Amino acid sequence: xxxxxxxxAGPAMLPLPVLEQARDELLNWRDSGMSVMEMSHRGKEYSSxxxxxxxxxxxxxxxxxxxxxxxxxxxxxLQFAQIPLNLLGDxxxxxxxxxxxxxxxxxxxxxxxxxxxAASTEDSLYTRLPAASEIKLSPDAAYLHVCTNETVHGVExxxxxxxxxxxxxxxxxxxxxxxxxxxxxxYGLIYGGAQKNIGPAGxxxxxxxxxxxxxxxxxxxxxxxxxVQAENGSMLNTPPxxxxxxAGLVFQWLKQQGGLAAIAQTNIAKARLLYETIxxxxxxxxxxxxxxxxxxxxxxxxxxxxxDNAFIAAAKAxxxxxIKGHKMVGGMRASIYNAMPMAGVEAxxxxxxxxxxxxx
Amino acid sequence: xxxxxxxxAGPAMLPLPVLEQARDELLNWRDSGMSVMEMSHRGKEYSSxxxxxxxxxxxxxxxxxxxxxxxxxxxxxLQFAQIPLNLLGDxxxxxxxxxxxxxxxxxxxxxxxxxxxAASTEDSLYTRLPAASEIKLSPDAAYLHVCTNETVHGVExxxxxxxxxxxxxxxxxxxxxxxxxxxxxxYGLIYGGAQKNIGPAGxxxxxxxxxxxxxxxxxxxxxxxxxVQAENGSMLNTPPxxxxxxAGLVFQWLKQQGGLAAIAQTNIAKARLLYETIxxxxxxxxxxxxxxxxxxxxxxxxxxxxxDNAFIAAAKAxxxxxIKGHKMVGGMRASIYNAMPMAGVEAxxxxxxxxxxxxx
Numbered sequence: 089x090x091x092x093x094x095x096x097a098g099p100a101m102l103p104l105p106v107l108e109q110a111r112d113e114l115l116n117w118r119d120s121g122m123s124v125m126e127m128s129h130r131g132k133e134y135s136s137x138x139x140x141x142x143x144x145x146x147x148x149x150x151x152x153x154x155x156x157x158x159x160x161x162x163x164x165x166l167q168f169a170q171i172p173l174n175l176l177g178d179x180x181x182x183x184x185x186x187x188x189x190x191x192x193x194x195x196x197x198x199x200x201x202x203x204x205x206a207a208s209t210e211d212s213l214y215t216r217l218p219a220a221s222e223i224k225l226s227p228d229a230a231y232l233h234v235c236t237n238e239t240v241h242g243v244e245x246x247x248x249x250x251x252x253x254x255x256x257x258x259x260x261x262x263x264x265x266x267x268x269x270x271x272x273x274x275y276g277l278i279y280g281g282a283q284k285n286i287g288p289a290g291x292x293x294x295x296x297x298x299x300x301x302x303x304x305x306x307x308x309x310x311x312x313x314x315x316v317q318a319e320n321g322s323m324l325n326t327p328p329x330x331x332x333x334x335a336g337l338v339f340q341w342l343k344q345q346g347g348l349a350a351i352a353q354t355n356i357a358k359a360r361l362l363y364e365t366i367x368x369x370x371x372x373x374x375x376x377x378x379x380x381x382x383x384x385x386x387x388x389x390x391x392x393x394x395x396d397n398a399f400i401a402a403a404k405a406x407x408x409x410x411i412k413g414h415k416m417v418g419g420m421r422a423s424i425y426n427a428m429p430m431a432g433v434e435a436x437x438x439x440x441x442x443x444x445x446x447x448x
Numbered sequence: 449x450x451x452x453x454x455x456x457a458g459p460a461m462l463p464l465p466v467l468e469q470a471r472d473e474l475l476n477w478r479d480s481g482m483s484v485m486e487m488s489h490r491g492k493e494y495s496s497x498x499x500x501x502x503x504x505x506x507x508x509x510x511x512x513x514x515x516x517x518x519x520x521x522x523x524x525x526l527q528f529a530q531i532p533l534n535l536l537g538d539x540x541x542x543x544x545x546x547x548x549x550x551x552x553x554x555x556x557x558x559x560x561x562x563x564x565x566a567a568s569t570e571d572s573l574y575t576r577l578p579a580a581s582e583i584k585l586s587p588d589a590a591y592l593h594v595c596t597n598e599t600v601h602g603v604e605x606x607x608x609x610x611x612x613x614x615x616x617x618x619x620x621x622x623x624x625x626x627x628x629x630x631x632x633x634x635y636g637l638i639y640g641g642a643q644k645n646i647g648p649a650g651x652x653x654x655x656x657x658x659x660x661x662x663x664x665x666x667x668x669x670x671x672x673x674x675x676v677q678a679e680n681g682s683m684l685n686t687p688p689x690x691x692x693x694x695a696g697l698v699f700q701w702l703k704q705q706g707g708l709a710a711i712a713q714t715n716i717a718k719a720r721l722l723y724e725t726i727x728x729x730x731x732x733x734x735x736x737x738x739x740x741x742x743x744x745x746x747x748x749x750x751x752x753x754x755x756d757n758a759f760i761a762a763a764k765a766x767x768x769x770x771i772k773g774h775k776m777v778g779g780m781r782a783s784i785y786n787a788m789p790m791a792g793v794e795a796x797x798x799x800x801x802x803x804x805x806x807x808x
Contacts, residue, residue, distance in 0.1 A: 090476075090481060091475065091476060091481045091482070092480075092481030092482060094481075094482055094486055094487075096486070096487070096488040096491070097488070098488070098686065099485060099486055099487055099488060099489060099686065099689055100486060100488075101482075101486050102483065102485055102486055104475075107474055107475050107483050107485075108475065110474060111471050111474040111475060114467055114470060114471040114474065115451065115464075115467050115468065115471060116450075116451060120452075121450060121451045121452030121454075121767060121769070122451070122452060122454055122461075122769075123462065123467050125459060125462055125467075125647075125648040125649075125694065126454055126456070126459055126460060126461050126462055127456070127459055128456040128457070128458070128459060128460075128770050129459060129649065131456070131770065161521035161522050161523075161526075161650060161688075162521050162522060162671050163521075163671070163685040163686055164685070165670065165671050165684060165685040166521075166669060166671040166672075166685075168669075168670075169669030169670070169671065169672075170669070173669075196669070196670060199666070199667055199668075199669070199670065200667050200669060281685075281686060283686050283689075287485075288485040288688075288689065288690045289485075289489065289686040289687065289688055289689045289690070290521060290650045290651070290686075290687070290688025290689070290690065290691055291650070306559070307559055307560050308559075309526065309528075309529030309530070309533075309556070309559070309560060309672075310525065310528075310529070310556060310559065311522050311523075311525050311526040311529065312526075312529075312669075324525060325523040325524070325525040325526075325641075326458065326459065326523055326641060326643050326649040326650075327649065327650070328521075328648075328649055328650025328688065328691070329459055329643075329648065329649045329650070330648045330649070330650065330690070330691070331650055331688070331690070331691075334485065407481060409481070409482075410488050410491065
């Protein structure tokens with residue numbers, strides 16, 4: 089079998105040139121006589137790799153100098169706790185819940201500190217964003233937490249206009265980071281697991297404004313203290329060296345694509361093609377309001393759910409994999425991250441149209 | 449340059465056949481059309497990879513059925529906090545300090561709970577193990593913590609006879625796990641970072657006896673709760689999938705070598721050759737008592753420290769890398785983990801003898 093089109097929500101496809109370079113360098117990185125996996129994280133070879141990765145990421149995202157870039161571990165789920173533990177001090181936090189992931193983030197924050205629900209669209213089955221008037225802020229909030237792209241429900245915040253600007257915004261960008269330009273200066277903290285648009289699972293990216301640091305309690309495990317990690321250049325202990333290396337290759341690939349503005353145009357075109365196919369069909373349906381449909385994770389149901397298994401099997405026969413939807417919403421989900429080529433989306437919509445025609 | 453002999457303390461050499469297989473499968477794992485890095489962790493392909501890794505590890509270490517195997521993140525340093533947070537309940541813990549790493553473990557445990565120094569060999573510059581009579585236990589200890597191989601100081605516990613058997617033993621085995629058979633049933637918990645004898649950095653192995661679980665406080669971050677991780681098969685969220693895959697290849701390589709009893713014989717022979725060379729020389733010196741010298745990390749000093757830089761440079765010219773000692777003890781350190789072939793140790797001792805002859 090050749091390489092397939094993998095629509096998994098994550099881990100997900102990586103750019104083919106990245107994988108090819110990783111393969112070619114696997115036994116011997118740049119005449120060092122070592123695999124990157126074998127390098128001391130304190131050696132000059134690896135120091136150059138992690139420094140280049142941070143430089144390229146700062147350039148891609150235009151990260152201001154007063155933000156720290158941390159390469160951590162544990163995924164977004166550990167961040168759900170680590171963020172309040174680091175940022176709350178003696179205050180509380182407000183959470184806007186727009187899907188499964190922000191709901192989990194609130195629950196975990198409430199486990200380790202004070203956090204309150206500022207708004208929820210659960211009553212609308214997470215098919216929309218809240219209006220500004222629905223968001224109830226607490227008087228002593230240290231930050232306002234949002235998930236800017238809900239991986240399960242396919243709801244994306246294309247701008248922050250509906251959010252109050254009075255407190256730092258903390259954003260889980262796991263499933264759409266690097267998919268388009270963002271103004272980092274509008275955020276207090278941005279975080280995400282790597283396994284969608286950054287690189288392999290096991291790496292977690294945190295971008296945090298310096299002035300928010302230093303509020304960690306004295307009994308916080310040292311590894312979870314952003315300030316300590318920042319002081320140590322993410323090397324308090326051995327970081328996930330190989331995952332950072334692959335992420336660095338992805339950053340270089342993104343620069344070669346023309347950066348985030350260029351990749352955003354491709355992502356817009358990919359998403360448009362798929363949504364147009366869904367909306368034009370009488371078999372497929374996406375329930376999310378037009379203004380907040382995700383460009384990365386596109387859930388859709390079949391109006392005849394008894395066709396679900398046939399759809400998945402027929403897709404697989406065309407090398408279209410991991411198209412089954414999350415059990416919370418059912419149906420299908422196409423995750424079309426940066427590394428999914430337009431050809432993959434074209435193959436999917438061609439198949440969807442054929443499947444619909446065959447099942448009229 | 450061909451592949452070099454890398455004596456780094458970690459990340460460190462991986463077996464060449466493991467790297468070759470990883471390279472050959474990098475773009476397309478077993479006709480799946482995907483890299484392992486791209487696989488959904490919930491898919492059938494990856495499920496088979498992680499299940500096989502656990503099965504092989506259980507077989508290699510002969511892990512009893514009442515022990516859970518957890519594939520976690522954050523390295524031993526996060527475990528320094530995670531262990532007391534999970535195991536203490538309302539009790540304290542005792543720590544035997546035999547080098548830099550067990551000292552760090554105690555300090556971190558004291559940050560998050562009650563822990564006391566049971567014995568220390570710091571006065572002997574960490575060149576020996578404490579006698580049984582030196583170990584002062586507290587009456588309510590939930591466990592006794594040891595580091596069974598001190599990576600910086602080169603001190604290894606070849607047996608546990610000097611330890612009291614009254615409380616569960618918690619062992620940091622980061623730098624010698626899988627180097628020889630151990631009787632897992634003698635331990636309450638065994639842990640280690642992967643980046644020495646297991647696989648790439650970013651994976652942390654925890655092997656814990658089931659009855660020790662369930663004492664976590666309600667406000668423990670969910671990701672840090674062993675019981676929750678065990679219930680979820682280390683998949684509360686996306687695990688470090690690629691690192692686990694490489695670890696699985698290492699486990700299979702170890703089985704092909706004849707398992708831990710066989711690799712231990714090779715490790716004994718490698719260490720003996722190096723210690724004999726050091727002890728027979730008038731230039732090199734290792735300060736550790738014979739009974740507790742490490743087979744994995746062998747620090748040695750030059751009696752003329754002004755030759756240190758010349759030694760390092762001349763070694764590098766012979767493709768012998770990362771031989772410089774840790775700054776805490778100075779001199780040199782040869783880390784000779786499972787993947788360091790006998791030929792590498794032979795190259796090192798040949799060089800050491802030639803260097804000594806040239807500098808008489």
